[in-house]
Amino acid sequence: MRQIHLTLAAVVMATLPLHAQEAESDGGFSLMEEGAKLFFRGIMEEMEPTLDDLQGFADEMQPALRSFVDEMGPALAELLGKIDDLSAYHPPEMLPNGDIVLRRKIPLEPSEELPDGEIEL
Structure with a gap:
């Protein structure tokens, strides 16, 4: 959660003009700066x-x-061990x-013949 706030704060800071003195003298940039700050604050x-x-x-799903991983992990690993290459x-x-x-x-190819024409499953 904190990382998201820090990321948004970094984005806001990156959008600010680097030349603060020029921005204040021009007048238009400071309004844009304030608008960007208000916009990002509102989004947050x-x-x-x-x-x-x-x-x-x-937190509830964890x-x-x-x-699920503890119970199914070994079974899935065993299954993947039996399947050589999925592209086959x-x-x-x-x-x-x-x-x-x-x-x-x-x-x-069948490795050995089963009696009475049986098929190995």
Whole structure:
């Protein structure tokens, strides 16, 4: 949250004219400077409640996301270990019965014959 305020403050400071003496003597630049300050101050005030809500939501979601990663991380790593290269597979297909199939672009040769014409799943 503080980083956002510091970033906005840095943007406001970057938009200010570097030649302060010339700006005051000219008259037009000081009004532009004040307008920019008021504009950015207004934006910060309008965004502050939303950013606070977003921070609260992130704080609420953090334990659930950590739990998901702790529980699903090993299973996803195991699955990725079984799939060599995703480019070797066609996009997933959903069969009429609801099964999802990942077909290889180049099928593997069977390593050994199973008895009675059985198919290894």
